[in-house]
Amino acid sequence: MSAAKTRAQKLIDDNAVVVFSKSYCPYCDSSKKLLDGLKADYTTLELDLEGSFRCARLGFRFPGDLTPLICPQFILSWSIANVFCAEEGSAIQDALLEISGQRTVPNIFIDKKHIGGNSDLQAKKADLKDLLQGLGAIKDA
């Protein structure tokens, strides 16, 4: 199993609710809004930010291609990080296709079961709170 597939599968296995997402994706936002509205305790992985480099000095996370503009002293580390990390997000997306048959985001799993994308989650709206409550995946008030 590839490292990306192992990572994706572990997230699915270890968390009641997982949303594989992209930070700019409006469908992902809708799904997260629905879950937030229910006070759901969920895990999200932003696939487009997986190739980024954490700028330790500033403590912020930037997309990899902006990092050298913001903290030039990290150019070398950035290059190395990109070599090792840039493909991670799309590798996870490929792995999700193998796991679920779906490549688009959001790609949502609840109780290790593949739910689908945003439209599939929205279609479950009426039953979602009960489902999450049963899994202990609602944050305490």
Ligand SMILES: N[C@@H](CCC(=O)N[C@@H](CS)C(=O)NCC(=O)O)C(=O)O
């Ligand atoms: N009908 C889907 C639409 C999802 C969709 O089109 N997502 C876009 C991102 S906003 C996507 O995954 N595009 C391909 C990609 O980013 O690789 C849903 O309800 O989730």
